[in-house]
Amino acid sequence: MENNAxxxxxxxxxxxxxxxxxxxxxxxxxxxxVLKIAHELKDSDVSIYRAGIWKPRTRPGGFEGVGAxxxxxxxKAKAETGLLMATEVATAAHVKLALEHDIDVLWIGAxxxxxxxxxxxxxxxxxxxDKIVLVKNPVNPDLALWIGGVERLYNAGIxxxxxxxxxxxxxxxxxxxxxxxxxxxxELQSRFPDxxxxxxxxxxxxKRDMIFEVSQQALDLNYDGLIIETHCDxxxxxxxxxxxxxPTVLKQIFEDLRIRKMSxxxxxxxxxxxxxxxxxxxADSKILEILGKRMKVADQIGALKKEKNVAVLQNxxxxxxxGKMILEGEDKGLSEEFILKLFKAIHQESISHQEKIIRG
Numbered sequence: 066m067e068n069n070a071x072x073x074x075x076x077x078x079x080x081x082x083x084x085x086x087x088x089x090x091x092x093x094x095x096x097x098x099v100l101k102i103a104h105e106l107k108d109s110d111v112s113i114y115r116a117g118i119w120k121p122r123t124r125p126g127g128f129e130g131v132g133a134x135x136x137x138x139x140x141k142a143k144a145e146t147g148l149l150m151a152t153e154v155a156t157a158a159h160v161k162l163a164l165e166h167d168i169d170v171l172w173i174g175a176x177x178x179x180x181x182x183x184x185x186x187x188x189x190x191x192x193x194x195d196k197i198v199l200v201k202n203p204v205n206p207d208l209a210l211w212i213g214g215v216e217r218l219y220n221a222g223i224x225x226x227x228x229x230x231x232x233x234x235x236x237x238x239x240x241x242x243x244x245x246x247x248x249x250x251x252e253l254q255s256r257f258p259d260x261x262x263x264x265x266x267x268x269x270x271x272k273r274d275m276i277f278e279v280s281q282q283a284l285d286l287n288y289d290g291l292i293i294e295t296h297c298d299x300x301x302x303x304x305x306x307x308x309x310x311x312p313t314v315l316k317q318i319f320e321d322l323r324i325r326k327m328s329x330x331x332x333x334x335x336x337x338x339x340x341x342x343x344x345x346x347x348a349d350s351k352i353l354e355i356l357g358k359r360m361k362v363a364d365q366i367g368a369l370k371k372e373k374n375v376a377v378l379q380n381x382x383x384x385x386x387x388g389k390m391i392l393e394g395e396d397k398g399l400s401e402e403f404i405l406k407l408f409k410a411i412h413q414e415s416i417s418h419q420e421k422i423i424r425g
Contacts, residue, residue: 075197075225076261076289079112083324085263085290087151087170088315089115091305092128093135099142101297105312107146110319113170114139114148115292119159120304121176128303136166143169151197155183157190164194172199173214175231175268179203184214193222199229199263206233206246208253215260227261228253229292230283232269239354242271242308245279247347251286262287267294267308276310277318284322285343293318356411363415367422377419383412 076085088106093099093116103114116139120130139150151170154160155177163171171191177183178201191198200214211228218226230250232243254262264283266276280291296302299309310318370377387408394404 076227081112083110083319084284084288085113085261086111086319087113087115087263087290087292088295089151090117090296090302091267091294091309092117092120092303093131093138094303096138096141098297099135099138100145102295102312103142103146103148105297106295106315107148109312109316111315112149113151114142114146115151115170115294117304118152118163119155121155121174133162136162136168139168140166143167151199154187157186160187160190164191164196168196170197170199172201172229175201175204178214179205179207179210181210181213181217184217188217188221188223191218191221191223195225196223197225197227198223199227201229201231201265202233202249204234204243206249208249211249211253212256215257227263227289229263229265230269230288231265240275241269243269245269245282247282247286250288251344251347254287261289263290263292264288265292267292267305271305271308273299273308273310273314276308277321280318281322282343284324285339286347287340359411360414360418363418364422367419370419371423377416377423386412 079085086109088111090098090102099116106114116135118130118132118135118139120128122129136152139152142148143150149169150167151172152163152168153174154163154171155174160171173184173187177187184200198218200211200218203210203214215226215228228250230245232241233246233249235244237244250262250264253260264280266279266283269279270276276293280293283291293315294305294309295312295315296306296309297311299306299311302309367377369375387405390408391401391404395401
């Protein structure tokens, strides 16, 4: 797949005045549930209705989807509402069934994207299809693997392609279910600006009260759309209950989101400034996250020094750090004066943390 290949025509065909919205339940549970949610969404900003038919679970024993019968429910929802239908496929057999039931949009999940053999099998099954195919980022932060999945589909003659950013797994405890690592989708967007980029705030956050915040951040970064999990009774959903919102809440989110104007000659400056400031906001958040981790290590060092009755200030170690940071800072275009001020402040905060530990 060549950079800047023209693959965005399918998105242009929607002729939307706002970013694309894909919404619906994490899982299709019953015919009644599928139809009820679809009807509540049909007169909203939603263009594509999503519902999981096959659900890959981390461990056996969990709800793994209703299976092929759910595809008939999606067909009925499409006939009654006019919404396009979307579901996840993980095997060639899933693809065959989805195509037989005229599902409009197929997406490859994060657990499948990590497996090039599985993606190739799906690509072969979809050879030259005119369906829209979306690729979620792999669970691990591997941009090459993500792009590779798209390339396999593109090489199979599939032109209506897009990607979904759903965040990346981590062992660390953060406020997110899957950390965004925004720099990766931004890099992908930079390399392939005509490849539609859709944000999945439901899986990034894992919490319904954070959906708006992450959705706004994605739109500020010029994402083409959102895919949001929606359920009439989220607390009793059969899967991912905590991250689903009601159709009413979803519609309110649409009203509250600030949609950035498309670039024109007169507002090109403002458009670029919004994008650059959003990049700075991301960098600032990353800096604070790293500093927070550093201070937790400082707390551990303080506890160890207290146990061994060692002084907080270790001048030799401090001078070594400072010298090393000045050299590394120069390589990154940072002045010695700035590095000195920055690391003196960090060092002082670290000492304060250790002193609090030692003093109990």
